[in-house]
Amino acid sequence: MQSDYMSAWDISKGIAEKKFSAVEIVESHIKRIKERDGEIGAFLTLCEDEALAQAREVDEKISGGRPVGRLAGVPAAIKDNMCTDGIRTTCASKMLEDFIPPYNATVVERLLDEDAVIIGKTNMDEFAMGSSTENSAFRITKNPRDITRVPGGSSGGSAAAVAADMVPVTLGSDTGGSIRQPAAFCGVVGLKPTYGLVSRYGLIAFGSSLDQIGPFSKTVLDSALMLEAIQGKDERDSTSYRGEYQKSYTDSLGKDIKGMRIAVPKEFFMDGLDDEIAASVQESIKCFEGLGAKVDEISLPAAGDGLSAYYIISSAEASSNLARYDGIRYGYRAKDYTNIDELMEMSRSEAFGTEVKRRIMLGTYALSSGYYDEYYNRAQKFRKVLKGQFEDVFRSYDLILGPTSPVLPFKIGERNSDPLQMYLADVYTIIVNLVGVPAISIPCGRSTEGLPVGLQLIGPHYGELRILQAAHAFEQEIKLEL
Amino acid sequence: MKISREDVAYIAKLAKLRFSDEELDRLTREFETILTHFHSIDRMDLENVDLDKVPVDQQSVVRSDEKTVFEDKKKLFNNAKSMRETYIQVPKIIE
Amino acid sequence: MNFETVIGLEIHAELYTKSKIFCGCSTKFASKPNENTCPVCIGLPGTLPVLNEEVVRLAVKAGTALNCRINNVNKLDRKNYFYPDLPKAYQISQYDLPMCSGGHVEFECEERHVRVRINRIHIEEDAGKLIHLEEEPFSLIDYNRTGIPLIEIVSEPDIRSPLEAVTYLRILKSILEYGEISDCRMEQGSLRCDANISVRPVGQKEYGTKVELKNINSFRELQKALEKEEKRQIELYRFGEGHKIVQETRRWDSGKGRTVPMRSKGEAHDYRYFPEPDLMPVIIKESTVDEIRGSLPEMPYEKAARFVEEYRLGEGEAEILVGDKKLSEFFESTIREGASPKAAANWVLGELLRIMNEADLSSADITMKPAYLHRLISLVESGTISNTAAKEVFKEMFESGGTPEDIVEKKGLSQISSKKDLEILVKKVLEDNPKSVEDYRNGKTQAAGYLVGQVMKASQGKANPQMVRDLLMREL
């Protein structure tokens, strides 16, 4: 599979230098998708005509000697919860099966501004709720490393598309690990930026205070390149970061990481962690020490307790965010009803899947009168305490290191009967969203069965550059062939 | 953590979702498990955490009072099931 | 047993902004259905709100005008409920940290000094409009109003009669108008009022069970609705059926002239408020509050005092004038054009109000120019037209907006004030009525009145009556 792979970096350089045309690149990638996606199931929508038209525009710009963006001609795929003007955006839900947004998400606009080519929309867990992409209303996505296993979730389609070399870069969204966990499962790089660094405008909301868009790629360099393209202040998103942005990440990769201080919380290595993952992470620590980093074991006492606080907050926000799907203005409408109340109730009950309904119920419960203080409010207080603990660590350390997921990619159908078991797969990633800091997952090894293991590097707020530098140094050092 | 099926049925009404009796039972059990797990944070002292405290340097995020127009109304209402002239038409709502 | 009525009002006023509270759509009234909409205000998936800074300014302005404390840090919350006029199925409002708290309004009403405390003022977004088709199984939705900024002003239960409630609402309305906070067009729904009312035996400390009245669209309806509900509750208590008063929401049916319970659908009501995660807290610097307070225009009570002082108006007159901002502005402009305050007040409080009331018009509908009223007053003072004729001219001016001179000319209303012309008329009448002249000279003074009448008749009513009288006396 590796033979035909080209990174986004190489594609944009090659096109700018007229080594090949954007149309050639897009055509070859569409061909690959058509060959491979029948087996993998990463895509929900392929925009062949639109993509070719865009590619032609890029080629015209180049032949006309006009300047092109930093992603000129790079085929990119987008998780199907980001709005694309005139292109079906479903959130992998029966509810939005026919929904065609009349506007582009800010990230889509930014990719187009950089002359990237949007080649399709990728599969996901319905409304981004899940850790295996099995909650899609439309199809199962398979892990390209082992097609009997899940690709992780909720951005499973975006991770699988990159892992199978169908596109060099994709966008995912991460509310509790939905970029990093599938990146770990599929053996690719996945970056969740700081909350606020990338605009959420046009991202169909799940947990508004946790959601963040980020890239998938095969290399750290490509993720850095994507971040440069999509980050930035957006007047349409009130939570968008108002401060100064790092202008370039790609320029500063390759710098050595001697003297970097890395903290490893002992709470990340308690029960539930797969032995092979633990071993692989320990190896990685040695590698970082070899690169000149100073690694210490520390304690992050609240880290182990984040899971239920996360489920309370994300479900509460989701219960409100998903209330607009009532069959009135857009989306699925039930066939049988006797009045408008029943129309809303039946439409919602018929179109939402089990996991979505479960979270709406949990969130509604947590916000209902008499329970608000006990659940939602306490969860927010816990979040504030957790933030304080992270800030303390980052006063003495540059990065926090640990496993991305406690488990290896599991078999399709293996875990979806017990929600709490499924939720536990997110234990190391959700705390990062609660705190709002950036984190990356990069491949760090393989299990005896050949399954990928992901390493998570967490930085302080707006510490993306540090994360990318460390990840890049590590990637260059271990040269993992998956 | 004890939750009754009636509680869950009431929540379903609030959330405008309809469930079978078996589904309600299953949800009740799941809620108990998840919320019991949540009580693991009971040992933490959260009483003195002030959620409304805003960092001193924080500023309001606002836009200026300027008009903008979304031109393509046809596209805007493209997803509506039915329109009458420029209204969205829905089955009768009884007040 | 005597009963005391306890009333509190919740007033919603649309704020006077160009664009909506969370998007750039226009707030203009009466546009085509769904004309003022965009992905944000119709709640399309993925959209986010951004707060209009003018909304904050106007709410702070209202707070300072109503003696409130401004909460320097406040936040927006989501109020969750399903209804087809609410596109996101939640309303962005303020729950436990409103923009302003603890103000008051004071006034005199039927010998009582009333001080109505204001509990809070918060900002929120309006919902859309539903139209129910009579003959067809459909309803229609217009989202133009969705996202229009509102303030809700919540009073404490300090009002003791329907008349006090109306007076409070009038004062509040004029303050909002003076501050250019809201245009307060009740007939267009830009000012709306819900009332909480209960009764209790005089002397009892605890409040009775309160009932909320909704759908009140004018001062008259507010008074009528409260009087009806007051009567209903007192009667139930009198006949020992006080238990039949339940805490409920009743809708005022202006057609039937009574309140009717709103269908509760046996529905669970739990708004599940929580902080709006898509918006940051609102932070208002003390310097901003001071600046807004300093820029507050003259308030109605200040203007009334000035009118009494500067124009020597009676307190009652001044109050009527300032109670209607546009009317008071019309009055002052007329004076600025050169009219005497006395004459201007007579016309505005007399003819103008009478015509407006008859035609059920508001001061916003006045198209007549203040300069024209001044010129009309001059025509009367110079004797060019009679008072009676002036009223006719005024009515025409109000309706057509024409100049007084043109109307006088067109209708031939000017008086004959030329001495020469009048002398001819007088002489002719004296010649034609020797009997009356004789009578007068013999001491029958009432004969003079008859002769004046004859002159007026001969002039077709256009003679200046005072001059006619003077000339006659001289000739006799």
Ligand SMILES: [Zn+2]
């Ligand atoms: Zn709008």
